[in-house]
Amino acid sequence: MVDGRSSRKKALLCPGCRRLVSADETTCPFCGLPKPGSRWKNTVFTRVFDSGDRLVNAIIAANAVMFVLSLLISSRGFQLSGNPMTFLSPDSQGLLRLGATGAIPIDRLHHWWTLGSASFLHGGILHIVFNMLALRQIAPLVIREYGTHRMVVIYTLSGVGGFLLSYLAGVNFTIGASSAVCGLIGAALYFGKSRGGIYGRAIYRQVGGWALGIVLFGLVVPGINNWAHGGGMAAGMLLGLLTGYHERKRANRLHRLLGVMCMAGTALILLWAVFTGLVSRI
Template structure:
């Protein structure tokens, strides 16, 4: 294989949103595992595969803050979130790059699940990629604030702000939806996008801004974890 062919393949790989594809595949595989184990709406199965349950997190099962974002309850749930992972994930990965996309997704999901741990229903089972998805929405919000010189980012930020607000209003009328997880995910996405920033070709963010984002993000995660532990200790 000659050098030009190798460069062509490397360019294709660089442009391919393989992180988004990987997250989507992992989510689908987890759903199939739920089906094989007894059904995606079976509470025992959801607990077995790692859904977010506050009492269990308080007992030390912190890994549920991560696994919960790959678990879905019902076909409509995974179908809706799967489409959004692809649609929004490919955009974020194209802008931020591969490793930043991965960090945004996981940090947003964890912060969203921590918010649910701290403020959500104490007797519910929480699961789904929506905490991470709201983080991707939050990352777009930050682009509108941090890169005001870019008209596209301004337009996208307004669209995603509208999407967030509509979803939160709908959440108020749907008790089964974890509104706190959504709010926390959006906040986590906004902050981690501030910390990571876009690649240098879009311009550099002030160092103080990135440091401030780091401090607020770590403080928020620590406070949420503490509030959740205190809540379940009682």
């Protein structure tokens, strides 16, 4: 007698679309992901893509960890002044050790990898709080329209693109997640303009207000890297066009591969930044 339970197909949530599928499926019937039951597609590393909240929390956590480390390895300690703009500010040496970018780190030290690490460093408590609040506001919209994998691609490459433009413009020393966040704003602007209709126009007007606010803030407040902001926003628009959004192009294998590569590359760069920062501190 054959046990009926042994003949049942195991079911699982597809790592690509989170719908219930058979573990024996060679391709997900909903999103087209090959071999959704493969073990490597259900690892802790890939599960971060399963939830938009989990992904955003992971990015915020990485920024928080790097901020604390920058305070701990600062040569002259960190500032505890009553000025909110400089309160809990790491010094330039600590930031340089952990991967600040610009003409000095790249031209003098040949640290091209800092184009990827600088997005996770901040110059003070207000700096990181404002950037993370902006990320928390705009990321869910981009994730909803582009998906988690494309959001990671846009966020990562926009940060690199913005800092590359600021380096070419001659900015000596720069940090902050705002270049990557501006990339998300750029992608949202492209989505709203491209989609059109009542919803698209509403998104375009809302996000356009944020973009205008960033431009005005950069013109009024000294020390803002407007080149990185503009470069990140332009990169986000271009990446939004190239990768497409859900209504125009369904997420495919290339999007997932690029997302994983961007996340893995960022993780390796940050690990290298921490290693070199601690070694140089010793």
